[in-house]
Amino acid sequence: MSEVHFARAALIGIGLVGSSLAHVLRRDKLADHIVACARRPETLAAVERLGLADTVTRDPAEAVKDADLVVIGTPLSAYAEIGRRVGPALAPGAILTDVGSVKGAAIRDLAPSLPPGVHLVPGHPVAGTEHSGPEAGFAEMFRDRWCILTPLPEGDAPALDKVTRLWQAAGMKVVTMDPEHHDMVLAITSHLPHLIAYTIVGTATDLEDTLKSEVIKFSAGGFRDFTRIAASDPVMWRDVFLNNREAVLEMLQRFTEDLTALQRAIRWGEGDKLEDLFTRTRAIRRSIIEAKQA
Numbered sequence: 001m002s003e004v005h006f007a008r009a010a011l012i013g014i015g016l017v018g019s020s021l022a023h024v025l026r027r028d029k030l031a032d033h034i035v036a037c038a039r040r041p042e043t044l045a046a047v048e049r050l051g052l053a054d055t056v057t058r059d060p061a062e063a064v065k066d067a068d069l070v071v072i073g074t075p076l077s078a079y080a081e082i083g084r085r086v087g088p089a090l091a092p093g094a095i096l097t098d099v100g101s102v103k104g105a106a107i108r109d110l111a112p113s114l115p116p117g118v119h120l121v122p123g124h125p126v127a128g129t130e131h132s133g134p135e136a137g138f139a140e141m142f143r144d145r146w147c148i149l150t151p152l153p154e155g156d157a158p159a160l161d162k163v164t165r166l167w168q169a170a171g172m173k174v175v176t177m178d179p180e181h182h183d184m185v186l187a188i189t190s191h192l193p194h195l196i197a198y199t200i201v202g203t204a205t206d207l208e209d210t211l212k213s214e215v216i217k218f219s220a221g222g223f224r225d226f227t228r229i230a231a232s233d234p235v236m237w238r239d240v241f242l243n244n245r246e247a248v249l250e251m252l253q254r255f256t257e258d259l260t261a262l263q264r265a266i267r268w269g270e271g272d273k274l275e276d277l278f279t280r281t282r283a284i285r286r287s288i289i290e291a292k293q294a
Contacts, residue, residue, distance in 0.1 A: 004165040010035040010067040012060050012082055014047055015233070016128055017099045018073035019137025022052040024170045027139050037063035046134045061089040069166075072098040076105050076239035083113035092117035095159045099125055101186055101236075103150040103179035105243035111152070119159035122150045122179065124186070125172060130231040143171035144292055150179040187247035192255060194237055195248065197229035 009031035011018045018036070025031045036053035037060050038044050044056040057063050064070050064086045072082060079100070090096065096118060100106045106122045114120055127145040129136065147167040151160045164174045177185075204215050204223065215223060241248055265273040 004030060004162055004169055006031040006067075006069040008033045008035065008067040009069040009071070010037065010063040011053070012037045012063060012070065012072045012086070013074035013078075014038050014043060014052065014134050015073055016132050016136045016141075017125060018071065019047070019050070019052055019134040020127075020139060020141045021071060021073075021099075021137075021170065022047075023137055023139035024142070026052070028169055030166070030169060031069070035063045035067065043134060050134060052134060052137075060085045064089050064091075064094070066091055068094055070094060070096045072096070072100070072106075072110070075233075075235045076100050076102055076109075076243045077235075079106060079109035080113075083110045087113035087115060087118075090115060090118045093119075095119045095121060095162060097121045097123045097163050099123060101190065101240050102244040103148075103182045107150070107152065107179055119156040120152060121155065121159050121163040122152075123163060123167070124148045124150075124182065125167060125170075126186075126190070127172070128232075130228050132233040132236075140171070142167070145172055146293075147172040147174045148182055149174060149176045150182050151176060183244050184247045184250075187244055187251045191240055191244060191248050192251045194229055194232060195241065195252065196255075197226040198237070200226045201230040 006025075009025055011022060011034065014022065014036045022034060022036065025034055033055070034053040035055045035057065036044065036047045037057050038047070039058060041058070044058065047053050047056055055063075060082050068091070070086065070090065072079065074082060079098070086096075092115075096110065096114065097120075098106050098110070100122075101124060103122045103124060107120070110122075111120055125142055125145065125147040127142050127147075129141070147170075149160065149163060149167075160176075167174050200223070204212060207215065219227065262274075262277065264270075265277075
C-alpha cells in the first residue's frame with residue numbers, strides 16, 4: 001500500500017468516528033495540520049484537551065479553508081446545511097468525504113453545494129461502539145473492519161484512490177458499492193438490528209416496576225446485548241431511520257413476516273421448524289466469527 005498524506009485535514013463533527021480518525025491521522029502523521037469543527041464549545045474543549053487537532057472552530061467554512069481533505073462526521077440531518085456553508089469555501093481539488101450510514105442521503109444533501117473541481121467521495125467506515133463524543137475515539141477502532149465507498153459515476157479516480165488509501169492506512173478493508181445497494185445492505189445488517197434493540201429495551205421500560213427490576217438483574221441472559229446496541233447515539237439513529245426509510249421499511253416488513261411465522265411455529269409446537277431456523281442462524285454466527293467481524 002502506497003502512503004497517503006494531506007496538508008490540511010478538516011474534521012466536521014468530532015464524535016466517535018471523527019475522533020478515532022483524528023487519532024489515526026496523528027499516530028501515522030497523515031496530515032500536517034488537523035482542524036476540528038463542532039457546534040458545542042465543550043466538544044471543542046475536549047478536542048483540545050485530548051490533543052486531537054491543531055486548530056478548533058465552530059465555523060465549518062473556516063474549518064475547510066485551504067483543506068485538501070474534508071471529512072463530515074455529523075448526524076445526517078446536518079449534511080445539507082453543512083454543504084451550503086462549506087461549498088463556497090472549499091479549495092479547488094479538495095476531497096470531501098463523509099462517514100454516514102446512509103449514502104443516498106449523503107449524496108443528495110452534499111453534491112448540489114459543491115463547486116466544480118471539488119471531489120465528493122461518499123464513505124462509510126463500518127465500525128463503532130455504543131459510546132459517543134471525542135473522548136470515545138481510539139485509533140484501533142477501524143482495524144480489520146470494512147469501509148464502504150460509494151463513488152459517483154462521474155467521480156474523480158485519483159480522489160477515490162486517496163480516500164481508499166486513507167482508510168487502508170487506518171487498518172480497514174475497503175470496497176466500493178452503489179449507494180442504493182449500500183443502503184439496502186446496511187438496512188438489514190445495521191439499521192434493522194438497532195431498531196429491534198431500541199424496541200426490545202423500550203418494551204422492558206414499559207413493564208411494571210417489579211418485573212422491570214428482574215429484567216435488569218438478570219440481563220446477562222441476552223437483554224444486556226440489546227441494551228449495548230440501544231445505547232447508541234439517539235440523534236444519529238433518528239437520522240438514519242428517517243433518511244433510509246424505504247430500505248428499512250422493506251426489511252422491517254420481511255422481518256415482521258418471519259416473526260409471524262416463528263410465532264405460529266411456537267404456538268403449534270412445530271419444534272422441527274424452530275430447530276431448523278436456529279441451526280441456520282447458528283451457521284451465520286460462525287461465518288461472522290470466521291470473517292473476523294465478531
